[in-house]
Amino acid sequence: MMAAVSPVRFGQVVVGPPGSGKTTYCAGMAELLRGTGRPVALVNLDPANETLPFAADLDLAELVTVEDVMRELRLGPNGALLYCLEYLEKNMDWLLQRLAALGDKYILFDFPGQVELYTHNAAVPRILRRLEKANFRLTAVNLVDSHYCSDPGKFVSVLLSTLAMMLHLALPHINVLSKIDLAEKFGKLHFGLDFYAEVMDLERLAELLDDDPFTRRYRRLTAKLTGLVEDYGLVSFVPLNVSDKATMARVLRSVDKANGYVFGAGEERSIQTLLACAVGAEFQDDVVGAAAEQYVPTGGGMEAE
Numbered sequence: 001m002m003a004a005v006s007p008v009r010f011g012q013v014v015v016g017p018p019g020s021g022k023t024t025y026c027a028g029m030a031e032l033l034r035g036t037g038r039p040v041a042l043v044n045l046d047p048a049n050e051t052l053p054f055a056a057d058l059d060l061a062e063l064v065t066v067e068d069v070m071r072e073l074r075l076g077p078n079g080a081l082l083y084c085l086e087y088l089e090k091n092m093d094w095l096l097q098r099l100a101a102l103g104d105k106y107i108l109f110d111f112p113g114q115v116e117l118y119t120h121n122a123a124v125p126r127i128l129r130r131l132e133k134a135n136f137r138l139t140a141v142n143l144v145d146s147h148y149c150s151d152p153g154k155f156v157s158v159l160l161s162t163l164a165m166m167l168h169l170a171l172p173h174i175n176v177l178s179k180i181d182l183a184e185k186f187g188k189l190h191f192g193l194d195f196y197a198e199v200m201d202l203e204r205l206a207e208l209l210d211d212d213p214f215t216r217r218y219r220r221l222t223a224k225l226t227g228l229v230e231d232y233g234l235v236s237f238v239p240l241n242v243s244d245k246a247t248m249a250r251v252l253r254s255v256d257k258a259n260g261y262v263f264g265a266g267e268e269r270s271i272q273t274l275l276a277c278a279v280g281a282e283f284q285d286d287v288v289g290a291a292a293e294q295y296v297p298t299g300g301g302m303e304a305e
């Protein structure tokens with residue numbers, strides 16, 4: 001007898017460094033989706049998330065908690081968190097059963113902020129492969145705090161960790177510059193928002209660094225690393241202020257295109273939805289342009305100085 005095939009289900013895997021806005025994004029995205037009539041379920045897979053701004057439909061804490069692991073195995077908070085995710089990987093049947101009980105809702109997975117989970121630890125990619133096998137069509141939404149744009153060295157490090165994450169998770173992937181309303185909080189950006197969002201002409205970042213004998217090698221290393229990021233041609237960003245519905249809707253449109261939701265789920269999949277998608281095509285320029293006008297009106301104030 002043939003095994004029953006699980007129905008196709010869609011969702012987002014929300015990742016990013018600590019404090020980048022993942023939980024706030026999940027709450028805001030759930031509100032937006034409900035507003036558009038899309039039934040949604042929130043799944044908290046961050047075992048260190050103690051106070052959630054939303055009622056999770058499924059919580060990893062029902063399976064394992066960081067406190068229990070720290071106490072039982074005498075691990076520190078970071079080791080305990082990694083253990084929790086590895087424990088989840090060993091108990092995927094639990095997760096899949098609990099997800100099945102949520103019906104065909106669109107799923108928002110709130111993941112922890114430990115970057116090693118997304119750059120080299122194997123548990124998260126294995127969890128994602130199991131979800132894919134269970135017919136989940138997921139987009140990784142990687143939130144990066146936009147204040148990193150104001151420092152060339154930090155932005156290079158963001159580009160490298162983002163690229164590593166994309167290669168490691170191997171999902172359709174949307175990178176988001178979160179808290180775009182605070183982009184210039186720590187000083188004016190050197191370039192316009194399009195420079196940081198479109199990730200092109202990166203040699204200009206290295207040119208911002210001092211060229212004295214002390215830092216020359218650092219500058220050369222920066223140029224090589226940015227060349228590597230450009231050669232892959234994978235990294236770009238969508239700007240987001242979670243309180244601004246227009247930027248949230250733009251992120252959702254990018255996510256829907258990436259995981260195929262835009263082409264229609266199940267029975268709705270038709271030539272009409274494909275055509276509607278083509279007509280509604282939005283270019284990266286439009287996505288970034290509106291946010292740039294609103295949040296970085298100087299268009300990168302320091303370049304001319």
Ligand SMILES: Nc1nc2c(ncn2[C@@H]2O[C@H](COP(=O)(O)OP(=O)(O)OP(=O)(O)O)[C@@H](O)[C@H]2O)c(=O)[nH]1
Pocket residue numbers: 016017018019020021022023024025046049112113178179180181182240241242243
């Ligand atoms: N101004 C502004 N603040 C934001 C935005 N998104 C999130 N924040 C704030 O950023 C802080 C961190 O947000 P969280 O959602 O807790 O971040 P997180 O990534 O879930 O954090 P961890 O669970 O520690 O990994 C909170 O104070 C949020 O209110 C935004 O778009 N604009």
